[in-house]
Amino acid sequence: xxxxxxxxRCQALGLAGTAFLALGGETAGALPVRELLSPTSGRGAxxxxxxxxxxxxxxxxxxxxxxxxxxxxxxxxxxxxxxxAVWAAPxxxxxxxxxxxxxxxxxxxxxxxxxxxxxxxxxxRLGGPLADEVAPMWRHTATPYGxxxxxxxxxLSALTDGRIPAGLIGMRLIALLGVALMxxxxxxxxxxxxxxxxxxxxxxALNPLVLLHLVAGAHNDAMMLxxxxxxxxxxxxxxxxxxxxxxxxxxLVKAPAALGLVAVVAIRGRTGWxxxxxxxxxxxxxxxxxxxxxxxxxxxxxxxxxRTPVSAQNWSPTTVLGxxxxxxxxxxxxxxxxxxxxxxxxxxxxxxxxxxLHIWLRLRPGPVYALGLSLAAVAALGxxxxxxxxxxxxxxxxxxxxxxxxQRRVAAASGVLALAVLPSGNPADTEQFVLAVCGGVLAVVxxxxxxxxxxxxxxxxxx
Numbered sequence: 004x005x006x007x008x009x010x011x012r013c014q015a016l017g018l019a020g021t022a023f024l025a026l027g028g029e030t031a032g033a034l035p036v037r038e039l040l041s042p043t044s045g046r047g048a049x050x051x052x053x054x055x056x057x058x059x060x061x062x063x064x065x066x067x068x069x070x071x072x073x074x075x076x077x078x079x080x081x082x083x084x085x086x087x088a089v090w091a092a093p094x095x096x097x098x099x100x101x102x103x104x105x106x107x108x109x110x111x112x113x114x115x116x117x118x119x120x121x122x123x124x125x126x127x128r129l130g131g132p133l134a135d136e137v138a139p140m141w142r143h144t145a146t147p148y149g150x151x152x153x154x155x156x157x158x159l160s161a162l163t164d165g166r167i168p169a170g171l172i173g174m175r176l177i178a179l180l181g182v183a184l185m186x187x188x189x190x191x192x193x194x195x196x197x198x199x200x201x202x203x204x205x206x207x208a209l210n211p212l213v214l215l216h217l218v219a220g221a222h223n224d225a226m227m228l229x230x231x232x233x234x235x236x237x238x239x240x241x242x243x244x245x246x247x248x249x250x251x252x253x254x255l256v257k258a259p260a261a262l263g264l265v266a267v268v269a270i271r272g273r274t275g276w277x278x279x280x281x282x283x284x285x286x287x288x289x290x291x292x293x294x295x296x297x298x299x300x301x302x303x304x305x306x307x308x309x310r311t312p313v314s315a316q317n318w319s320p321t322t323v324l325g326x327x328x329x330x331x332x333x334x335x336x337x338x339x340x341x342x343x344x345x346x347x348x349x350x351x352x353x354x355x356x357x358x359x360l361h362i363w364l365r366l367r368p369g370p371v372y373a374l375g376l377s378l379a380a381v382a383a384l385g386x387x388x389x390x391x392x393x394x395x396x397x398x399x400x401x402x403x404x405x406x407x408x409x410q411r412r413v414a415a416a417s418g419v420l421a422l423a424v425l426p427s428g429n430p431a432d433t434e435q436f437v438l439a440v441c442g443g444v445l446a447v448v449x450x451x452x453x454x455x456x457x458x459x460x461x462x463x464x465x466x
Contacts, residue, residue: 189398252294
């Protein structure tokens with residue numbers, strides 16, 4: 004965009020974007036099943052157009068904010084936090100967007116509260132209205148989440164007595180707490196890594212993916228990343244042991260955060276790394292044992308975390324290759340067809356391990372940057388991938404990357420991923436795809452007209 008930009012203009016444009024997201028989500032979001040509208044109905048179609056109109060406005064506001072941050076008078080981190088709060092405000096009471104996972108969280112919390120083993124059984128075992136809200140593909144799937152998140156979900160279930168509207172608000176508040184922790188950690192991690200705190204906040208907290216999936220979608224990745232970020236900050240100072248505890252708690256929300264313990268050792272282990280590694284491991288094991296004992300959910304989450312991502316419903320590059328290979332072998336009459344998918348997934352895991360070792364042993368960037376690259380590799384090469392998984396690595400890359408080219412590539416990828424999922428969380432058919440494109444194109448036309456209108460006074464003055 005060529006028209007002049009300032010912080011207030013970006014703030015207003017982003018607010019308009021999230022307002023359209025919230026309004027469109029009222030008819031096109033991941034609504035409770037009794038409120039679902041047909042995507043082909045008038046209200047459903049209008050809501051889908053509105054959501055994508057809002058996504059493009061929000062993404063444009065974020066891109067323009069990036070120009071302001073790199074301008075002659077960049078905003079302070081405090082001013083950027085205010086922008087984040089303003090942009091997030093319309094989403095607080097909006098229905099879930101882009102995923103139905105939050106209903107799974109509520110069902111799993113209710114199962115823990117009812118003393119059911121969530122690591123062996125899916126929400127179908129719970130039954131009732133809450134289980135009906137879970138996406139069909141996950142109703143019979145055990146949870147891969149750790150005891151810390153399950154304790155939060157169970158406590159929320161007891162507090163709300165299984166009422167869905169109250170549970171949705173509670174899960175969003177938990178996600179907002181995670182985003183707040185991310186925003187607190189980012190500037191501090193950036194300063195320690197020699198990066199610009201304002202750019203780190205822009206790329207890692209104001210990113211459209213954070214608002215779309217962590218706030219609007221209420222994903223538990225927010226709490227994982229928030230605990231991980233604050234833990235890494237504390238690990239640098241005299242609160243090292245508290246930092247290890249927080250990083251471990253992040254891994255007890257979702258397992259990938261366990262890689263943060265490697266970063267803690269790298270941060271503290273410039274001298275006496277063996278002693279540091281032993282101490283870190285001891286604190287992590289003790290924290291895991293204590294959290295598991297307090298929550299009473301057992302250690303089944305470890306096996307579930309390894310098993311659930313390779314379920315048949317998940318998609319990833321290795322899954323696509325595996326299914327394509329299986330189809331080819333089947334057509335050729337080979338008995339090896341059933342082995343193709345497991346083989347490709349195993350290859351993906353081995354490649355992930357090789358990439359992570361290469362990052363830490365050969366490239367050897369700073370610990371935070373190395374952790375970000377490693378988590379990005381886990382998300383991209385693992386057996387399951389979702390747009391919000393990109394935030395695992397993006398959050399830490401935003402905090403540590405100093406190269407402008409890297410930042411721009413991450414920003415471009417974020418913009419593309421922001422458009423990747425329907426607000427209902429379901430796969431798109433042709434008609435829905437056309438409606439989504441119409442919403443995005445309409446937003447582009449509005450932005451273009453705004454640019455022309457802003458140029459007119461300048462042209463008149465020079466005439």
